[in-house]
Amino acid sequence: MASTPHDSLANRDTPIPVLQIHPADGSTPSTLTPTTASASTHRLSATKLKDKLQNLGDKTGRDASSRMGDNMFHLYTLRAFTPSGARVKDRRSRSYVARPNFSIPTMSSNFRRFNSRIxxxxxxxxxxxxxxxxxxxxxxxxxxxxxxxxxxxxxxxxxxxxxxxxxxxxxxxxxxxxxxPEIHVGDADLWQGSLGGPxxxxxxxxxxxxxxxxxxxxxxxxxxxxxxxxxxxxxxxxxxxxxxxxxxxxxxxxxxxxxxxxxxxxxxxxxxxxxxxxxxxxxxxxxxxxxxxxxxxxxxxxxxxxxxxxxxxxxxxxxxxxxxxxIELEPTHESREVEIFELQHRPLHDEHGEYEAYMFSWTPYSPLSPARISGDKPRGTPFFEDVLPPRGWRWSDKKWTLDLLSREWVEDRCVTGVEVEIEGERWVTDLHYDVLESEGERERERATNTARLRKKVGSKASRDVGEQEKEVLRRAWESGRQSRKGEWRRRRWVRGVERMPLRNGE
Structure with a gap:
């Protein structure tokens, strides 16, 4: 069996960059942007952000000047805020510690109280x-x-x-x-120092x-x-x-x-x-x-x-x-490996039809994946050229390489209900469960009939009957092999990436 020039499991002990989609409107985007596997997927939508900023400092009973100041601050904050792709924990945000929002009237009142007591x-x-x-x-x-x-x-x-x-x-x-006691000129002398009395x-x-x-x-x-x-x-x-x-x-x-x-x-x-x-x-x-x-x-x-x-x-x-x-630093850039899965599809009722190219996705869309169970369609891009490296990384290989070790990545992800090609194009194809169940029932019925026939005839005749039965099963399986395959198949492509060097001013 041939092997790929890149070991697909070489980065098992470190976070491997995977492909992740960042849709803007909930639809399938045209590009994929790889990110690290440990990156957070929580995002703040633009609508929620706008509502939060517009609700800053809303209090009853404020005068017109205070409302104008709050509106100016909200406008400045909305125009100055620019979302960043970095996932850095903000330990001063209200999601980290529940504290009141900023408000100009509250700020003014708190400053006066603080200044009078400091x-x-x-x-x-x-x-x-x-x-x-x-x-x-x-x-x-x-x-x-x-x-x-x-x-x-x-x-x-x-x-x-x-x-x-x-x-x-x-x-x-x-x-x-x-x-x-206070002593004035001309007063009688008083002994000072007694602290008794009321x-x-x-x-x-x-x-x-x-x-x-x-x-x-x-x-x-x-x-x-x-x-x-x-x-x-x-x-x-x-x-x-x-x-x-x-x-x-x-x-x-x-x-x-x-x-x-x-x-x-x-x-x-x-x-x-x-x-x-x-x-x-x-x-x-x-x-x-x-x-x-x-x-x-x-x-x-x-x-x-x-x-x-x-x-x-x-x-x-x-x-x-x-x-x-x-001190001697590592002169070479950090390198990793990203993956993409090529998905092909054919209608379930068309058992003898050809698979057609569907899209490139960051998940294999296996039969027992949450997306398949919930009925969601796979998400990705239809073209290889739209797949981008993770942020802060660049391609180190000129092109994508087909992962010839298809059985390894299937076993590594514990994918079941599929048929794996260990030669040729390395497709991993879904199995048709209805056909498998009917074939299983027929095979069990054939095994029962064979056992009964062997009891009636001798050992030599039973061996001949067994060989004929195996040949019949082999021909039946080969003739119905196309009908065993499901509607999806996929294969894995890999490509090397390396960290981009820091530019001046960044």
């Missing part, structure tokens, strides 16, 4: 800035003492939130209700800042500056990490991946041997010392900035040279 976070931010910039050295040194105690004895760490609640929340609240003032409450108040606009100012700080830090981190980790330079990213993997394995074994208390103590003192104005003045000099830049460049150059010497 002041405490900016107060904490300002205190941390003053602490780590050594504005009051005594406070910074006190922080270093506390950090030292925690690093030396980590079991003191649960005490910190409780002590912070006592000294920064409850003590100021108590002093608010028991204030010190409360002299009301309890302190935290209320949201009223709109258009000074605190409200201060919160807007601090929020504006906080957004700028976040954007600056975000861009700086991405500019540093992205070229190293996004495999734009595969040698460099591969080397960094290997180094991180080795360090992770090493820490997994030796982490319990490291002096973590001393390490965290050193890190805390170093970061706090870097915030001192004298250290900042030294770091911001042109000489030191140039030195730091050169050091970073030398480190990247060292990793790059190391990756070029030790």
């Amino acid at each position: 002041g405490v976070a900016f107060v904490l931010q300002n205190r941390l800035i003053r602490l780590f910039t050594w504005t009051q050295p005594t406070q910074t040194l006190s922080f270093l003492f506390v950090w030292t105690f925690v690093c030396v004895d980590p079991y003191l760490l649960p005490v910190l939130p409780l002590a912070s609640c006592l000294f920064f929340v409850m003590v100021p609240s108590f002093l608010t209700r028991h204030p010190e 409360p002299l003032a009301g309890a302190r409450t935290i209320k949201p800042a009223p709109e258009f108040s000074k605190d409200f606009f201060r919160n807007m100012r601090d929020l504006q500056n906080c957004m700028e700080d976040f954007s600056t830090i975000h861009d700086a981190v991405l500019a540093f990490l992205t070229p190293l980790t996004n495999f734009s330079n595969e040698n460099l990213s591969s080397m960094l991946y290997i180094l991180l993997l080795l360090v992770s394995c090493l820490l997994f074994i030796t982490a319990h041997l490291l002096p973590w208390r001393l390490i965290f103590l050193f890190i805390g003192y170093t970061l706090t010392a870097l915030g001192h104005p004298t250290i900042q003045d030294l770091l911001t000099t042109p000489e030191n900035e140039k030195f730091l830049s050169d050091t970073e460049h030398e480190g990247r150059s060292f990793l790059l040279s190391l990756s070029k010497h030790d």
Whole structure:
């Protein structure tokens, strides 16, 4: 038996690209686009998408300006949205987590409520800035003492939130209700320091800042500056990490991946041997010392900035040279194999008719396939030229090749009720079940009559009768062979594909 130049089962352990149709209106399209077998087949129709976008922000009781703003946003979203063929899970979509839709009135209301209550976070931010910039050295040194105690004895760490609640929340609240007496010039001397007796003032409450108040606009100012700080830090981190980790330079990213993997394995074994208390103590003192104005003045000099830049460049150059010497990437493109099934059909009542070409489909349309059982017609394209490679792939072979190992792909898919040609054109033909049942009944009747005849005659005569019966059955089967075949037959074609190289700008 001849074999194909391509092993049809060579990619058994990896996802094999198969042929998939993407109809636009539910009818049979004129082209087939191969995709990987693991690709998702769920799609969002244009009608549902339009309804979802038109329902964004619909709320009762909004004024005319709000409705106009919502309509402008919907129009912009509809015009800006372009569907993509990539199947990437969107972890911010409403299908992933149920959250309210976007609405301009809701956005405006939530921003006002958020801005009137965010002041405490900016107060904490300002205190941390003053602490780590050594504005009051005594406070910074006190922080270093506390950090030292925690690093030396980590079991003191649960005490910190409780002590912070006592000294920064409850003590100021108590002093608010028991204030010190006010002393004016000429008044009698009063002994200060007694906190006994009934409360002299009301309890302190935290209320949201009223709109258009000074605190409200201060919160807007601090929020504006906080957004700028976040954007600056975000861009700086991405500019540093992205070229190293996004495999734009595969040698460099591969080397960094290997180094991180080795360090992770090493820490997994030796982490319990490291002096973590001393390490965290050193890190805390170093970061706090870097915030001192004298250290900042030294770091911001042109000489030191140039030195730091050169050091970073030398480190990247060292990793790059190391990756070029030790990392060898696969120079050839990834190759796979796609398949297509040629289907032919003839009417069921025309037992002696010829099969006619029907279409090329991505499924064999076997007798027990879900499409056959549900009564659906096969879907595909009538021409070989309309079959396209999967997205991101291109043909590596010039033409399609007939799979001569028809029995293998039939057994691999557990296709039953078919007749397989192991020679010739390798057609896999449906069997006519009505004819098979009638032939089976006749064969059982012949076997019964033969057994009765053998009992009446001798062994030699029975052998002659058996041989005559086999010859009659063979001739009857050959004469009725055409009637055994059903209305569909198919054969498999294969063709190699390879990944397309990345173009500049993609």
